[in-house]
Amino acid sequence: MTALVTGASRGLGAEIARRLARDGHPVAVNYLPDRADAERVAAGIVAAGGVAAAFRADVTDPAAVTSLVAAVQQRFGPVAVLVANATGPQPAVPALELTWQDHLNQLEFFVKSPTLLMRAVAPGMRALGGGRIIHIGSDLPERAEPGMSAYSAAKAAQASLTRTRARELGPDGITVNIVAPGWIPVERHAAVDVAHVEAYRRDVPLGRMGTPAEVADVVAFLASDQSRFVTGERITVNGGHTIG
Incomplete structure (x- = not known):
């Protein structure tokens, strides 16, 4: 079963x-820069x-995707298997400085x-008799992180689309699910202050930071036949960080 992973040149x-x-999936590694x-x-x-x-x-x-x-x-x-993982810049923008363009940049x-x-x-999946669409989301909509409202709103919209499309497809x-990681440090976080990482870690019930492999394991489950009766679900991978 061919898998296409967008934004797959690094990180998650x-x-x-x-x-x-x-x-065992032949994998298309999508990249842009x-x-x-x-x-x-x-x-x-x-x-x-x-x-x-x-x-x-x-x-x-649109033309590039086709x-x-x-x-x-x-x-x-x-x-x-489609894994929609690609993302762009995620700048922190204070609420009173937020523009519609900031929202559009994340909705893209x-x-x-x-x-x-x-x-x-979808047409190819229909011809195969089924398929897996897996979105990579975020737990930020629950965390309400200051400055991240445009990003969080777009991620919340992504989760809502997952549920509706699961019904339609x-x-x-075709199953449609979303994996919502917490903060999983990857290459682009190399310059983040150690004290910031430690402050985050202290709020994680499991007492440590997650790894890209732990997100990938959940994606692999959703891509497998073991998840054949799972659709419309949002699986959070954050060590319990957003437990109410």
Whole structure:
């Protein structure tokens, strides 16, 4: 079952791509600016005995998404597993400085892009008799982090879309779920102050930070036949950080 992972040149996306490859999926490693990183991820998968290739595309652009899915299908066959992981800059903007454009910048990645991707892969999934659509969300809507209202609103919209699309696509055998990580430090967090990390960790009931592999494990479950009767669900992966 071919898997397409967007934004997979580094961070969570790269780990998800590697995990799905270990489960036997041919993996399309999507990237936009980081060609060398994406090719390194794909080459690592191949070196480990898996099947993968890097595919460049801006997944917020309709024509680019259409071309991406066509290229993946030509190389590996229809996409049976879609992981919508790609994201953009996530600046903190105080509420009184927030503009509509700030909202649109986040909606591009968490509403527009998943919609374009869904429409592009759904016909192939229907032909296969089913498929898996997995969104990578966030626990920030519950945390109400100051300065992150545009990002949080877009992530909340993404979760709502997941539930509605699960109902609509269920008759075609397509499940739609969302994995909502807490703060999982990856490469782009290398410069974050250690004291900030420690303050966050103290609020996690399990007493530690999560890892990209722990997010990838949940994605792998949702991509597998073991989750065949699970749809419309939001699975939070944050060590209990948002327990009420």
